[in-house]
Amino acid sequence: MSGSNRGAESEERDVVALNPLFARPGEATELPRNVLPAGESLPETAYQIVHDEAMLDGNARLNLATFVGTWMDPYAQRLYEETADKNMIDKDEYPATAAIETRCWKMLGGLWNAPDPQDTIGTSTIGSSEAAMLGGLALKRRWQHARRAAGKPADRPNLVLSSAVQVCWEKFCNYWDVEARYVPISLEHKVLDGHDLEKYVDENTIGVVAILGVTYTGMYEPVAEIAAALDRIQASTGLDVPIHVDGASGAMIAPFVQPGLEWDFRVPRVVSINTSGHKYGLVYPGLGWVVWRDVASLPEDLVFRVSYLGGDMPTFALNFSRPGAQVLLQYYLFLRLGFDGYRKVQQASQDVALYLSGEIAKMPQFDLWNDGSDIPVFAWSLAQGHGENWNLYHLSDRLRLKGWLVPAYPMPADLDALTVQRIVVRNGLSMDLAHSLIDDLRAEVAYLDALSSPMPVEGQHPGFHH
Ligand SMILES: *Cc1c(COP(=O)(O)O)cnc(C)c1O
Secondary structure: OOOOHHHOOOOOOOEEEHHHOOOOOOOOOOEOOOOOOOOOHHHHHHHHHHHHHHOOOOOHHHHHOOOOOOOOOHHHHHHHHHHHOEEEEOOOOOHHHHHHHHHHHHHHHHHHHOOOHHOEEEEEOOOHHHHHHHHHHHHHHHHHHHHOOOOOOOOEEEEEEEEEEEEOHHHHHHHOOOEEEEHHHHHOOOOOOOOOOHHOOOOOOOEEEEEOOOOOOOOOOOOOHHHHHHHHHHHOOHHHHHHEEEEOOHHHHHHOOOOOOOOOOOOOOEEEEEEOOOOOOOOOOOEEEEEEEEEEEOOOOOOOOEEEEEEEEEEHHHHHOOHHHHHHHHHHHHHHHHHHHHHHHHHHHHHHHHHHHHHHHHOOEEEOOOOOOOEEEEEEOOOOOOOOOHHHHHHHHHHOOOOOOOOOEOOOOOOOOEEEEEOOHHHOOHHHHHHHHHHHHHHHHHHHHOOOOOOOOOOOOOOOOO
16 A cells, blocks of 8 residues: 555546657657557657656655665665676576575575574575465475375364464465464554464464564564463474564564574574565565575475576575576675674664654653564554544654655554554664654644644545555
8 A cells, every 4th residue: 555646547647748858859748658659769758757757756765664675885786787687597597696595595594593504495585475475385385294194184274373464474375275363462462472372273283473573563573482382282282383483574683683582493493484685684675585494394395496507406486587686685785794784784773763762752642562672663652642633644644744754554453443653764764864753753743732623534544564
């Protein structure tokens, strides 16, 4: 859902007009909007039209709604231009890119404390959504093999997850015929934390998803506690249920900012982990990763072989052709930043998040839901007694007048009466910008508080918050 509907083409116009300043003698000044043009245009003309339209998108620097990277340094830009033609699947033509992909997921396996990083298996993907599909498919196939080997039916798989999972898990369950068993979050249990898990887990459970950095709020689900609950379930029922960690954001924060937190392969039940290279991996959109704790955790019959330098190379992916450039950009950043560089970058985001949540906590109008000390993301709601004349959607609109995109939206099922507003701090939201944001926030809250009658509520809708 887009906050702005500029792109929605609400008025049906059927031509795109060229700015007269760029028009060339003898060239068309209009092109059809929804029909393939009959003839050619000069490259400058086509460029100018696309360039001008793309300019109408928001200013990414002030977008505090998205987790996705919007800036890379000039050397990364250069690499991106040089490698835009690489096709990740063509390991025969691009063996160097294929080798670099392998190095990257081995590095991630090590970062996530795989018992033997050389015996892990993983792949790049187009994002965490594809990575989640692969992680989920591996859980499902492992469970099916075990059921069939035991002579039991394997046709009613279920997956246990928090009601606050990202939409990619709803898709996984829908697309691959797995029953989704949602554990509702509540004011006492703000995240999936293992309570009551025995009511959801049974012999048909293919796994439990733990989210490292819940999209709605930024909180970590306590992977070790969830694993301990599953240990108790195993002790009483014999069911051995694995965990997949959706670390779309947190798997690139926790290793650097909370190195003591045991959420990864140090927890024996964790069989696979995904992350988004294009979130806190700091790469442009189009990159995810998934790594399994060992080769045995990925069922062999899901793996296809493509030819590679005369031999063959295992692949596990939903797509066939896809860009290879993002993988090279990830490797560039791994070399460029190293562990210490990533630590500094992520710590800077954390510092800004803690500063912002601290300032918002001081305002009597708001109650913090969390403070950004997990991933640098936090949410707040209106304090009790506040909101007679305005709500968080109004505040979101007022901030948009200043260029800031700070979405408001309802919490998931069972808590959906509660509206929250959220800030995602990414690299690029400097302490300086954060000071300006707080100034603008205070000014807009003062404006809204000074109203003598209620703001209209027609047409309010949740902002983009995935
Ligand atoms: C963003 C997100 C996803 C989806 O990731 P993409 O890389 O955008 O496909 C999945 N899970 C969580 C927890 C996320 O925050």
